[in-house]
Amino acid sequence: xxxxxxxxxxxxxxxxxxxxxxxxxxxxxxxxxxxxxxxxxxxxxxxxxxxxxxxxxxxxxxxxxxxxxxxxxxxxxxxxxxxxxxxxxxxxxxxxxxxxxxxxxxxxxxxxxxxxxxxxxxxxxxxxxxxxxxxxxxxxxxxxxxxxxxxxxxxxxxxxxxxxxxxxxxxxxxxxxxxxxxxxxxxxxxxxxxxxxxxxxxxxxxxxxxxxxxxxxxxxxxxxxxxxxxxxxxxxxxxxxxxxxxxxxxxxxxxxxxxxxxxxxxxxxxxxxxxxxxxxxxxxxxxxxxxxxxxxxxxxxxxxxxxxxxxxxxxxxxxxxxxxxxxxxxxxxxxxxxxxxxxxxxxxxxxxxxxxxxxxxxxxxxxxxxxxxxxxxxxxxxxxxxxxxxxxxxxxxxxxxxxxxxxxxxxxxxxxxxxxxxxxxxxxxxxxxxxxxxxxxxxxxxxxxxxxxxxxxxxxxxxxxxxxxxxxxxxxxxxxxxxxxxxxxxxxxxxxxxxxxxxxxxxxxxxxxxxxxxxxxxxxxxxxxxxxxxxxxxxxxxxxxxxxxxxxxxxxxxxxxxxxxxxxxxxxxxxxxxxxxxxxxxxxxxxxxxxxxxxxxxxxxxxxxxxxxxxxxxxxxxxxxxxxxxxxxxxxxxxxxxxxxxxxxxxxxxxxxxxxxxxxxxxxxxxxxxxxxxxxxxxxxxxxxxxxxxxxxxxxxxxxxxxxxxxxxxxxxxx
Ligand code: ADP
Ligand code: MG
Numbered sequence: 261x262x263x264x265x266x267x268x269x270x271x272x273x274x275x276x277x278x279x280x281x282x283x284x285x286x287x288x289x290x291x292x293x294x295x296x297x298x299x300x301x302x303x304x305x306x307x308x309x310x311x312x313x314x315x316x317x318x319x320x321x322x323x324x325x326x327x328x329x330x331x332x333x334x335x336x337x338x339x340x341x342x343x344x345x346x347x348x349x350x351x352x353x354x355x356x357x358x359x360x361x362x363x364x365x366x367x368x369x370x371x372x373x374x375x376x377x378x379x380x381x382x383x384x385x386x387x388x389x390x391x392x393x394x395x396x397x398x399x400x401x402x403x404x405x406x407x408x409x410x411x412x413x414x415x416x417x418x419x420x421x422x423x424x425x426x427x428x429x430x431x432x433x434x435x436x437x438x439x440x441x442x443x444x445x446x447x448x449x450x451x452x453x454x455x456x457x458x459x460x461x462x463x464x465x466x467x468x469x470x471x472x473x474x475x476x477x478x479x480x481x482x483x484x485x486x487x488x489x490x491x492x493x494x495x496x497x498x499x500x501x502x503x504x505x506x507x508x509x510x511x512x513x514x515x516x517x518x519x520x521x522x523x524x525x526x527x528x529x530x531x532x533x534x535x536x537x538x539x540x541x542x543x544x545x546x547x548x549x550x551x552x553x554x555x556x557x558x559x560x561x562x563x564x565x566x567x568x569x570x571x572x573x574x575x576x577x578x579x580x581x582x583x584x585x586x587x588x589x590x591x592x593x594x595x596x597x598x599x600x601x602x603x604x605x606x607x608x609x610x611x612x613x614x615x616x617x618x619x620x621x622x623x624x625x626x627x628x629x630x631x632x633x634x635x636x637x638x639x640x641x642x643x644x645x646x647x648x649x650x651x652x653x654x655x656x657x658x659x660x661x662x663x664x665x666x667x668x669x670x671x672x673x674x675x676x677x678x679x680x681x682x683x684x685x686x687x688x689x690x691x692x693x694x695x696x697x698x699x700x701x702x703x704x705x706x707x708x709x710x711x712x713x714x715x716x717x718x719x720x721x722x723x724x725x726x727x728x729x730x731x732x733x734x735x736x737x738x739x740x741x742x743x744x745x746x747x748x749x750x751x752x753x754x755x756x757x758x759x760x761x762x763x764x765x766x767x768x769x770x771x772x773x774x775x776x777x778x779x780x781x782x783x784x785x786x787x788x789x790x791x792x793x794x795x796x797x798x799x800x801x802x803x804x805x806x807x808x809x810x811x812x813x814x815x816x817x818x819x820x821x822x823x824x825x826x827x828x829x830x831x832x833x834x835x836x837x838x839x840x841x842x843x844x845x846x847x848x849x850x851x852x853x854x855x856x857x858x859x860x861x862x863x864x865x866x867x868x869x870x871x872x873x874x875x876x877x878x879x880x881x882x883x884x885x886x887x888x889x890x891x892x893x894x895x896x897x898x899x900x901x902x903x904x905x906x907x908x909x910x911x912x913x914x915x916x917x918x919x920x921x922x923x924x925x926x927x928x929x930x931x932x933x934x935x936x937x938x939x940x941x942x943x944x945x946x947x948x949x950x951x952x953x954x955x956x957x958x959x960x961x962x963x964x965x966x967x968x969x970x971x972x973x974x975x976x977x978x979x
Contacts, residue, residue, distance in 0.1 A: 297412030484940035491707030512571035552714030574659030613640030838866030
């Protein structure tokens with residue numbers, strides 16, 4: 261009797277089991293049965309060859325159109341050249357050596373599965389030395405492996421083609437007996453989920469599409485539950501730690517700051533502020549993600565929270581991704597606080613606190629003083645880069661850490677914070693991000709954080725008008741673009757010109773594609789300087805410049821000593837020059853939707869409406885052009901981030917764990933399964949609240965272990 265925990269060796273023999281283990285990391289019956297088909301070929305329907313990607317290991321169902329066997333010209337031996345087709349396009353294949361069995365099998369007109377790496381040679385697609393399995397004629401074994409009309413196509417590897425996997429699966433399914441379902445019966449009943457036994461049978465050998473859909477629905481639940489159980493456990497272990505409780509203090513600096521605020525908070529700022537205030541009052545650490553677009557007023561929210569913590573007699577750290585941004589934050593916090601932030605200086609308010617900047621590049625004396633302020637408690641707010649936490653900077657009583665820009669601050673860094681508070685408590689953490697994250701991504705990728713959003717902009721923000729400039733269809737518009745830049749500068753404003761590439765890279769083979777390389781900062785700057793923008797003062801900014809040079813350019817631009825900054829996306833994060841009103845993005849189609857949105861947030865920060873021109877050679881009617889059209893027509897960052905999710909492969913969003921060997925979420929779609937994910941999240945939380953270690957739920961514990969493999973779990977932990 262076979263069960264899910266059995267090793268494959270006993271069932272399939274050492275040779276096959278080893279091959280499965282090495283090629284696909286499948287070791288147990290459970291692993292193999294959770295290795296779902298990637299898609300299903302319909303019997304009689306050939307694979308669309310146009311959809312293949314160069315470099316991928318593909319399995320295609322195709323018909324043999326031509327076979328030509330001959331002696332090689334300049335070497336001894338035989339060469340068989342074969343052309344297979346889907347009825348429209350062709351793939352050429354080559355086999356070396358003399359193989360009479362192959363000659364018998366590969367005959368013109370026959371249909372089969374062919375697997376191998378897709379390459380391109382002089383514009384012809386090739387499958388070199390493919391493995392194959394004929395699907396028609398007298399080949400008994402093959403007919404037996406694929407009973408139904410739907411032929412499973414598995415994620416495969418060289419030496420372990422799809423049909424060999426199908427054969428192993430069949431062998432395992434034949435001896436596997438119904439065992440207790442890993443998913444509690446109560447959940448299955450509540451959501452009408454198919455039994456695991458039936459679902460795994462159906463997903464590998466579906467009778468029809470309807471049964472397949474029910475099976476997939478059940479297996480999606482397994483994925484959603486597994487991921488959410490891991491997050492629930494993480495949250496549980498975080499929130500069960502002690503944290504410094506920081507309840508608001510009546511008459512404190514926080515109240516005084518609110519009274520002095522020169523504007524009214526937006527509803528969103530007030531609501532999020534209340535949530536955070538309640539979190540900070542608690543005895544367990546807050547772990548919250550605050551999303552809101554650039555300019556939505558996150559910094560004010562963070563500062564108000566920090567003042568509550570200062571009122572409780574504790575310190576705050578604010579972390580930025582770069583030293584430049586840290587310095588900028590320190591400056592703007594001091595500005596906002598005014599005399600409330602000038603403790604120790606003349607004219608400070610009575611209950612003032614001190615904002616201290618602490619970076620690695622400070623002069624030794626300044627740094628020493630900053631370290632003393634942090635360790636002695638004189639600094640209520642210490643601003644720095646992430647090094648502040650990683651290094652051995654000591655705090656008198658750290659209660660709260662604010663992190664600006666999520667992506668560079670993962671679980672690992674949050675873990676480093678765990679015991680940084682006084683008496684080894686965990687400080688409260690607020691992570692801020694300006695990239696709107698769709699709800700499902702937040703739940704799946706940042707699942708251990710609670711989330712809050714600022715969706716409205718404070719009043720009085722200038723709108724940004726975005727226009728697509730289709731230079732392939734309307735070449736004259738490009739001149740008009742440069743004219744507009746000259747006009748903006750004529751009005752006393754400044755402009756950014758963004759390019760996808762720096763331009764000092766060694767030439768690459770361009771991934772085998774014949775697309776021209778993207779426009780580069782150095783080239784474009786040169787052409788503009790000697791051409792249409794020769795009357796303006798141009799500066800160049802990119803990530804490979806030494807940091808003092810970068811700072812100098814940024815300062816010159818901020819001070820109005822440069823009219824135009826030609827830059828890469830280094831300006832995406834945090835650069836704030838209100839006088840910059842125009843942005844031209846070259847080869848705009850090479851950027852993601854969210855990224856374009858993020859970039860244009862750099863203009864229109866002042867009182868004058870911003871202008872963003874998306875220059876592209878893409879043609880009307882293409883999907884890329886549609887994407888740019890979306891950026892043109894809406895400024896709702898959440899809508900755009902959802903669109904991004906639709907367009908990008910989900911694997912890119914889930915990140916790392918993509919190295920050929922697929923792991924983790926195979927069936928679950930972050931786009932389509934939002935409700936399912938939300939339900940699973942709620943149920944996982946309930947289960948973990950009662951049974952944190954899943955000791956009473958051995959089935960679930962085992963499911964988590966097989967569905968989310970070790971690498972993937974590691975990844976989730978470190979995101
Ligand atoms: P973010 O950090 O989200 O990019 P900031 O907090 O820096 O946004 O706010 C952007 C600008 O808007 C700042 O100059 C800030 O003083 C101002 N601001 C913030 N909240 C409001 C508000 N409720 N009303 C008017 N102006 C605001
Ligand atoms: Mg900000």
